Amino acid sequence: MAGLLLRDLAQVATPAAGTGEAARGADLRAVDVIEDAFIYCRGETIAAVGRMRDLEPLDGDVEELDCSGLSAVPGLVDCHTHPAFGGDRVGEFSLRAGGASYEELHAAGGGILSTVAATRALSPEALVERVEQHAAWMLAHGTTAWEGKSGYGLDHDTELAQLRVIRAAGGVPTWLGAHAVPPEFPDSDAYLDFALAEVLPEVVGLAEAADVFVENGAFDVPHARRYLTACLDAGLALRLHGDQFTEQGAVPLAIELGARSVDHLEATGDEGVRALAGSDVTAVLLPASALFLGRRMPPGRTLVDAGAAVAIATDFNPGSAFCESLPLVCSLAATQLQLSPAEALGACTVNAAHVLGRADRKGRLAPGYDADLVLLDTPDWRYLAYHLGHDHVLTVIWGRAALP
Numbered sequence: 001m002a003g004l005l006l007r008d009l010a011q012v013a014t015p016a017a018g019t020g021e022a023a024r025g026a027d028l029r030a031v032d033v034i035e036d037a038f039i040y041c042r043g044e045t046i047a048a049v050g051r052m053r054d055l056e057p058l059d060g061d062v063e064e065l066d067c068s069g070l071s072a073v074p075g076l077v078d079c080h081t082h083p084a085f086g087g088d089r090v091g092e093f094s095l096r097a098g099g100a101s102y103e104e105l106h107a108a109g110g111g112i113l114s115t116v117a118a119t120r121a122l123s124p125e126a127l128v129e130r131v132e133q134h135a136a137w138m139l140a141h142g143t144t145a146w147e148g149k150s151g152y153g154l155d156h157d158t159e160l161a162q163l164r165v166i167r168a169a170g171g172v173p174t175w176l177g178a179h180a181v182p183p184e185f186p187d188s189d190a191y192l193d194f195a196l197a198e199v200l201p202e203v204v205g206l207a208e209a210a211d212v213f214v215e216n217g218a219f220d221v222p223h224a225r226r227y228l229t230a231c232l233d234a235g236l237a238l239r240l241h242g243d244q245f246t247e248q249g250a251v252p253l254a255i256e257l258g259a260r261s262v263d264h265l266e267a268t269g270d271e272g273v274r275a276l277a278g279s280d281v282t283a284v285l286l287p288a289s290a291l292f293l294g295r296r297m298p299p300g301r302t303l304v305d306a307g308a309a310v311a312i313a314t315d316f317n318p319g320s321a322f323c324e325s326l327p328l329v330c331s332l333a334a335t336q337l338q339l340s341p342a343e344a345l346g347a348c349t350v351n352a353a354h355v356l357g358r359a360d361r362k363g364r365l366a367p368g369y370d371a372d373l374v375l376l377d378t379p380d381w382r383y384l385a386y387h388l389g390h391d392h393v394l395t396v397i398w399g400r401a402a403l404p
């Protein structure tokens with residue numbers, strides 16, 4: 001097994017060993033920073049991390065990389081993306097820039113449903129090409145593990161094709177079978193009758209989780225409960241899009257059903273914050289989406305201070321967040337959500353890995369973890385959040401394939 005030694009790093013920054021649960025409060029900002037450091041990988045696993053002065057002689061076939069002046073952080077984990085879509089929404093973006101609202105465009109058959117039509121029209125090869133392109137964009141920004149949702153097919157074949165393509169591209173697939181009611185069904189009940197009877201049985205074994213958009217114009221709480229309960233019974237983990245524009249009861253529903261996460265939370269008030277803080281549901285915040293739509297930001301600082309488990313993600317999609325950069329999301333977390341760079345790092349590494357059920361291997365630089373890491377072309381890792389819009393990602397090491 002070949003070894004790779006990253007030597008003379010100015011800094012290695014990694015979330016500290018936690019409790020085995022998602023990090024909360026002071027644990028979220030506990031980042032170990034090792035100066036003048038090395039990382040030693042064997043095969044696809046990290047074997048050792050430490051100070052150069054403690055580096056012991058290494059046996060066997062070892063490639064060495066001089067990392068002077070660079071810092072390293074764990075490969076970033078994007079726990080919320082919608083990468084499987086056809087077309088774009090640049091026309092809608094232009095209309096919104098001129099004052100139209102996202103909800104108006106959605107109600108007029110634009111928005112999500114226009115992407116559904118464009119995705120259904122893609123050939124199988126074109127869908128693969130699109131998802132691979134989006135995965136390459138994420139990787140170039142330091143994302144080495146990512147979740148990808150379906151939800152732009154909303155019919156049998158396109159939903160399953162999205163999940164297969166996401167998995168083949170290296171993503172963790174989530175069935176967003178309840179994203180919107182497609183036009184061929186008269187109402188939510190008729191659509192869910194179909195989706196739960198015809199699609200869910202084939203989603204099992206392909207997707208790891210199920211997701212629903214709880215919002216006016218999408219699904220209400222009784223329909224979301226019906227969908228999620230059926231998915232839970234079928235063995236899927238649960239996620240919810242909740243409180244994006246209005247509080248409809250997604251937070252209590254997520255807690256009632258033991259969901260892994262409730263995502264968005266731009267509209268969440270004090271009661272929702274308290275409820276999340278007392279639960280095991282992770283609050284996944286998507287500040288690029290709030291920025292892209294010109295909405296109020298979710299209450300990041302309040303959630304962390306209340307003791308909630310908080311993760312951050314891009315929400316990469318063509319309509320509400322055409323952004324695949326977790327470094328930019330870290331900058332937004334620091335400037336808009338009042339999280340420190342350390343909290344932002346924990347939120348898109350260990351806590352995001354928890355949401356994906358992969359915290360035993362992803363999200364930290366420590367022996368036994370996957371050899372996924374990002375080399376930054378700066379000696380201070382906090383530039384990841386500090387340098388707004390700049391790309392400090394020099395090299396991504398992932399599954400032992402280094403990008404230039």
Ligand code: NIG
Binds near residue numbers: 318319
């Ligand atoms: O997370 N809010 C629902 N779904 C996506 C947006 C999808 C779209 O606009 O195409 C989101 O923001």
Ligand code: FE
Binds near residue numbers: 317
């Ligand atoms: Fe989303």
